[in-house]
Amino acid sequence: MHRFLIATLLACVVAPVSGFAHKIWLLPSQTAFSGNDPWLTVDAAVSNDLFYFNHFPLTLRGLKIVAPNGSIVEAENQHELKYRSVFDLPLTQRGTYRVAVVMDGAFASFMADGERRRWRGSADELATGIPENAENVQITESITRVETFVTNGGPTNEALTASGRGIELIPITHPNDLYAGETAKFQMLVNGEPASDLKVTVIQGGTRYRNTQEETELTTDAEGKLAISFSEPGMYWLSTSTSDEDTSIPQATSRRLGYTATLEVLPQ
């Protein structure tokens, strides 16, 4: 079962290269919270349609939640269901939480026993994952960040600082301060550096109820910045990917990077 899921995730990560694309996403129950004891609940899934869990659950092994004070907090009630994973998070601090699933690993393709085989796992498992008689071994490092942002009370920025690994979104407009009819600005980073010429796709949820994806294609400028005009309120999926040779795994020859964020745009 896990092997199967891994293969699915691999397909997702490879998707921008191979041309078919499942979308990976987190869907927060809401993004603006108040009250004495607010709880966030999140669906995490892999699907073609936004935001409908009808294909595969997203594994929560890479779940990493940064609290408003910068500390890492654990989600409660984590479950992997048939078509989606779920988890809850009590928002005990005031401010903005960065909720992410980060898949950080490697995949390999090689010839062994006369057939082409594929493997995927963490960097540590590489040595044991590939048989000794493997030939034509191609190892690719892979980092995909799937995230969303929620705020209890007023928006804060402490949780939104770059980790410096993979593709990241740095707010110019706060990701929990998005409103229909306004333009939001973000900066995209790769390894903590501004990423220019990155192709970014933005799609509004609710694809089941329209005929076309209606995606917006944007390209980051020389400083890695992009401006998105949100005409309607709703949940939006932002996605980008790239590849380079800047690997941190010695045996890897190339690196694939993916990023998706779910952003809620509120009505005026």
Add this chain to the structure above:
Amino acid sequence: MTRLLCTLVTVAFSVAAYADEAPKTFDVSVEIPKLNVSEYHRPYIAVWIQDSNRKAVANIAVWYQMKDSKEGAGTKWLPDLRQWWRRSGRSLEMPVDGVSGASRPAGKHTISLPVSDSRFKVLSAGKYELIVEASREVGGREVVSIPFQWPLSAGQSMKAQGSDELGEVVLSAGSPK
């Protein structure tokens, strides 16, 4: 007749005198319409002043369910007052003295604040808007605004009419000291 003329002149003078004097109070009247619905909950209502950049500069009132509950005396639903939440609410620690109040039944409700209130001290002369936002559980949401010039002149009165969740909203400047 002469006596009547004299009286009229006196009245005219006193109105003129009013206009020159600062009003004593900043009065807001908010009408919550009576709705014929099967499930009715009193609306949450926020009243605030924003400047020409839509920055909230003074909170006049926020009425919500203040009874203690596990979920925090109704504060859980304050983001439903979504403009107010964005402009002010989300950065406040509720309740706020002199602003927070219990939700009100249908009818006309008046808030009268002395112009000497500290909230008005931050207002420099210029254009502002009085905003009233209402949001009702299992109901709708509505925003009504009244543009005004600060400082107000005594006797001034401005009206706006809501259509669903709000009735008549009146901003008036009370008589001078």
